[in-house]
Amino acid sequence: MMTIEQLSVRYGPVTAVEDVSFSVKSGEVLALIGANGAGKSSILKGILGLVSASGAISVAGAQLEAMPSNARVAAGVALSPEGRHVFPQMTVTENLELGYVGHGMNDMEDAIADMFALFPRLKERHQQQAGSMSGGEQQMLAIARALMSKPKVVMLDEPTLGLAPIIVEQLIDLLATLKRRGLAVLLAEQNAEMALQASDNVRVLDMGRIIRGGQSRDLAADPGIRASYLGM
Numbered sequence: 001m002m003t004i005e006q007l008s009v010r011y012g013p014v015t016a017v018e019d020v021s022f023s024v025k026s027g028e029v030l031a032l033i034g035a036n037g038a039g040k041s042s043i044l045k046g047i048l049g050l051v052s053a054s055g056a057i058s059v060a061g062a063q064l065e066a067m068p069s070n071a072r073v074a075a076g077v078a079l080s081p082e083g084r085h086v087f088p089q090m091t092v093t094e095n096l097e098l099g100y101v102g103h104g105m106n107d108m109e110d111a112i113a114d115m116f117a118l119f120p121r122l123k124e125r126h127q128q129q130a131g132s133m134s135g136g137e138q139q140m141l142a143i144a145r146a147l148m149s150k151p152k153v154v155m156l157d158e159p160t161l162g163l164a165p166i167i168v169e170q171l172i173d174l175l176a177t178l179k180r181r182g183l184a185v186l187l188a189e190q191n192a193e194m195a196l197q198a199s200d201n202v203r204v205l206d207m208g209r210i211i212r213g214g215q216s217r218d219l220a221a222d223p224g225i226r227a228s229y230l231g232m
């Protein structure tokens with residue numbers, strides 16, 4: 001569904017990502033793990049066109065690298081950003097409306113109804129100001145907002161950051177649901193334990209480069225990965 005070839009991201013003299021290539025299939029969760037500063041967010045932002053990047057990005061057969069960000073979203077890629085960034089003064093419903101990309105009120109209402117089916121908690125709180133909700137609820141709203149554009153590929157940047165274990169379990173369940181719906185999911189996580197549990201395949205990043213990759217269940221059993229990333 002999405003193929004990335006030789007993606008590099010530079011901030012002036014700083015090379016944040018160098019020659020990264022991978023692909024994500026429909027119904028697959030691919031995890032990017034690595035320490036703080038490894039380049040995970042820069043990859044996601046480079047894919048969406050929020051930072052300048054070189055390399056090739058294809059989503060559902062379309063080449064994205066020359067498109068502005070909004071066209072990339074229309075082509076089927078969406079990002080739930082690190083730090084969540086919901087609009088705190090706006091209601092849950094208004095936040096969802098901002099994620100909508102398309103034509104026509106009925107279609108938008110259908111998309112909101114679909115998100116309320118996926119996240120019953122957001123339905124209960126639909127008139128509440130987003131900023132008054134818990135961190136876990138705000139994270140679910142940030143993901144739902146990304147899903148409002150009906151993406152083929154959804155990218156989640158550090159969704160578990162700062163959240164309680166019970167919410168992390170809910171996020172793992174959500175990933176299983178998104179897979180069943182046929183989405184391709186790209187998950188960036190410092191929480192390697194969660195990422196290895198919730199993903200099919202994984203790429204390990206260090207200083208902007210992929211240093212390991214494979215099936216999540218294999219890497220979760222690898223002594224080197226366990227020592228470096230799982231603290232075991």
Ligand SMILES: Nc1ncnc2c1ncn2[C@@H]1O[C@H](COP(=O)(O)OP(=O)(O)O)[C@@H](O)[C@H]1O
Nearest residue numbers: 011014016034035036037038039040041042043
């Ligand atoms: N806007 C920026 N300007 C300059 N350097 C940046 C910027 N954003 C990130 N970096 C640098 O790029 C590298 C990768 O950062 P980032 O992609 O945020 O990593 P991660 O998400 O894995 O923590 C780090 O060295 C970071 O300091």
Ligand SMILES: [Mg+2]
Nearest residue numbers: 040041042082
């Ligand atoms: Mg990051």
